[in-house]
Amino acid sequence: MSKLHILDHPLITHKLSIMRNKRTGSKDFRELLDEIAMLMGYEITRELPLEDVVIETPIEKMVAKTVSGKKLAIVPILSAGLGMVDGLQRLVPVAKVGHIGLYRDPETHKPVEYYCKLPHDIQDRIVILVDPMLATGGSAVDALTLLKGRGCKHIRFMCLVAAPEGVEAVTSAHPDVDIYTAALDRGLNEKAYIVPGLGDAGDRIFGTI
Ligand code: URA
Numbered sequence: 001m002s003k004l005h006i007l008d009h010p011l012i013t014h015k016l017s018i019m020r021n022k023r024t025g026s027k028d029f030r031e032l033l034d035e036i037a038m039l040m041g042y043e044i045t046r047e048l049p050l051e052d053v054v055i056e057t058p059i060e061k062m063v064a065k066t067v068s069g070k071k072l073a074i075v076p077i078l079s080a081g082l083g084m085v086d087g088l089q090r091l092v093p094v095a096k097v098g099h100i101g102l103y104r105d106p107e108t109h110k111p112v113e114y115y116c117k118l119p120h121d122i123q124d125r126i127v128i129l130v131d132p133m134l135a136t137g138g139s140a141v142d143a144l145t146l147l148k149g150r151g152c153k154h155i156r157f158m159c160l161v162a163a164p165e166g167v168e169a170v171t172s173a174h175p176d177v178d179i180y181t182a183a184l185d186r187g188l189n190e191k192a193y194i195v196p197g198l199g200d201a202g203d204r205i206f207g208t209i
Helices: 010-020 026-044 080-091 138-149 164-173 201-206
Strands: 004-006 050-056 061-067 072-076 099-104 111-117 126-130 154-158 178-181
Touching: 010 026, 026 080, 026 126, 026 154, 026 178, 026 201, 072 080, 072 099, 080 126, 080 201, 099 138, 111 138, 126 138, 138 154, 138 164, 164 178
Parallel strands: 004 178, 072 126, 126 154, 154 178
Antiparallel strands: 050 061, 099 111
């Protein structure tokens, strides 16, 4: 069963509250999202595999443990997910980055993939799928299905704000995927925006309001 991890460290919660404020402009919004992604990345990478390397300290030789960074891939769902990539990559600079662009066909309601570029060995990596807002869960569910279709077996989903509806959608479609969020909000409004939420994350990141 998926586990929901609410990463409500005071620094994360504080920064998220500034982001929620409608008076916060795009520059600050982007910077805060980047900082939160890095802080969340600290927790989401907690169980990354370590490998032994032999090094020499100024005193003697030792077997030291290092993160096997090549085993990680960060995959943003376009376009708002891009805002969380740099913060994560700063923690694990050798992580590979893939991109997934999806939309729902308004008539068939089927997911349409308009862009997808993934590391060639994505199936061998631990994948962190990122999208700031987990609202209905439609894009996350479809992106997870796509990743599994490419052979990915170890996937985590990371968002900034989640709605219970999105958590339920991801959990029932992909019970093997853990969800990491900075906050679990009340629900969705009639336009499928998260309430209280922070508005349209993409618009606030890219200044397209
Ligand atoms: N996407 C957003 O950017 N905001 C929401 O509240 C829901 C979906």
